[in-house]
Amino acid sequence: MYKLAIHTSFAAAHCLINYQGDCENLHGHNWKVEVAVTAWELDKAGLGIDFKILKQETNAILRTLDHKYLNELTPFREISPSSENISRFLYEELSKRLNDGNVKVESITVWESDNAAATYYE
DSSP states (O other), rough: EEEEEEEEEEEEEETTTTTOOOSSSOEEEEEEEEEEEEEOOOTSOOOOHHHHHHHHHHHHHTTTTTTGGGGHHHHGGOOOOOOOHHHHHHHHHHHHHSSSSSSEEEEEEEEEEETEEEEEEO
């Protein structure tokens, strides 16, 4: 088994729903995102998955979030756009694109600051 990871980022605004404190107000973050995938076997080039493909697919999803007000987007109209829920959303969307029997999304970690992150995995 092989584990591969990339780091990328996006910037967006949100406000937490049902939260008592400053973060219930509109504010933004420069989120860092770590994507980890596993691969059972390597291809003829010796790759589990090409990092280029992993970055392209991840960034395609992140473009739907980048420089947006997350609360207005369909995935977050009913749930709070917390780091936890963002990591789950990214996990589910990326899994649809990448999971193929050999490659599987292992986890998504979303950092909202240098010292605070949430990870989703199954």
